[in-house]
Amino acid sequence: MARTKGGLTVTNPTNPTPDHDSTAPATREHGAAPALTDRFENPGLPPHVPRRADDDPKAARRAEMQVVGLFTISALASIAFVVAYFAIDPDLKGYLLGIGEVNLYHVALGVTMGLSLLCIGLGAIHWAKTLMPDEEVVEERHPQASDDDDRLAVGRQLSHGWRSSQLNRRAAILGSAGGALGLFALPLVLPVVAGLGPRPGRGLYTTNWEEGTRLMIDPSGAAIRAADVTQGSVFHVMPDGWVGHAAVEEHGAEEAMLAKAKDQVILVRLDPEIIQSQKQRDWGYEGIVAYSKVCTHVGCPVALYEQQTHHLLCPCHQSTFDMTDDCKVIFGPAKRPLPQLPITVDGEGYIVAAGAFREPIGPSFWERNRPGLLGVDET
Ligand code: FES
Known part of the structure; x- marks a missing residue:
């Protein structure tokens, strides 16, 4: 109905x-x-509202000059980038107000490239908003698919092209062309891969931890008495002599930054009863254990400690390490446990390293397990 x-x-x-x-x-x-x-x-389109530049030739001319000005500044900034690239010493350092010591080469490249891009963007937006036609138009959609006859015709043409190219009968040409095109990717990819930077070499085998080095709280620089470390407490520590501004003044900014990247350690006191491995107990002190904070995935600082679960979390890709079980990976992309720093106490009761790390810290790399390179303890 x-x-x-x-x-x-x-x-x-x-x-x-x-x-x-x-x-x-x-x-x-x-x-x-x-x-x-x-x-x-x-509802239709709202009525078109003319802009000043639509009606006033002087306003249009002014807008045009503003756009030209922005594009010109962009061009000058690009030229300045090229000049800076070749003219400035890449190691040139200087002080910027409110930031401190910076690499002026990088600052110059960043500022000139940023200005160049910014002015291109501003020029294009200003051009579009003031001078380009702004009448609203509607383009009706038409069916997207071709009809059956057209598709059949295209199929026939492709098939005819394949036969007339004779590639189906000339396998050598097909193979060599495939090889040439495939290898053509090499000149594009090689500079990128080869330019990834120096290989780590032995850089991750050594840190500033050695026998007798005190563990100092980062950033205060205070030494830690074992008696003051209560169960469940967490300390972020660095080797004595490598904390904060004192390290920069003593060793220079570059060395201090390198130390900060490699030497960072997290110290936690666990209930000795829940520690699962004898080695972990032996390398700790009455339940106090210390581990490298450099994630074994790609090197982010693993700094989030869950006191209830005794899990250490890496904020970058969520690798999770179990502190009660040799810091083994229980979740995430990391493939190796965090290296443990053996510790003990000195005559005054302060926590000190009982030796260096016994394996390279940080992410895996090609030579990591090559026999003979691990000059410390290969176990
Ligand atoms: S760097 Fe830690 S999980 Fe990726």
Whole structure:
């Protein structure tokens, strides 16, 4: 049964064969859902509001000059980038107010490239907003798919092209062309891969930890008495002599930064009862254990300690290490436990390293397990 409501034909769903309704649109089938364009009035486009530059030639000229000015500044900044790239010593250091010591070469490249991009963006936006046509237009969509005849014709043409190229009969050409095109990627990829920077070499085998080095709280630089470390407490520590500004003044900014990257250690006191491995107990002191904070995935600082679960979390890719079980990986992309720093106490009761790390810290790398390179303890 069909009835008319609000100008539309409504069909009783229990009766799929509606009565004939002469008021229904000729293009709509009886029972079909009304199209959106039938149900809602097209609000149309808002009236076009001319901009100043549309009506005033002087305003248009002014806008044009502003756009030209922005593009010109961009071009000058690009030239300045090239000049800076070749003219400035890459190791040139200087002080910037509020930042401290910086590499002026990097600052110059960053500022000139940033200015160049910024002015291109601003120029394009200003051009579009003031001078480009801004009348709203509607482009009606048409069916996207080609009809069957066209698709058949394209298929025939492709098939004809494949046969006439004779590649199906000349396998040598096909193979050599494939090889040439495949290897063509090498000149593009090689400079990127080869330019990734120096290989780590023995850099991750050595840190500033050695027997007798006190563990100092970072950044205060205070030594830690074992008696003051309560169960569940956490300390971020660095080797004595490598903490904060004192390290920069004594060793220089570069060495201090390198130490900060490699020597950072987390110290936690656990209940000795929950420590699962004898080695972990032996390398700790009455439940106090110390581990490298450099993630064995790609080197982020693992600094989030969950006191209830005794898990250490890496914020970068969520690798999770179990502190009660040799800091083994229990979740995430890291593949190796965090290296443990053996510790003990000195004559005054302060916590000190009982030796260096016994394995390279940080991420895996190609030579890591090559026999003979691990000059410390290969176990
Ligand atoms: S760097 Fe730690 S999980 Fe990726």
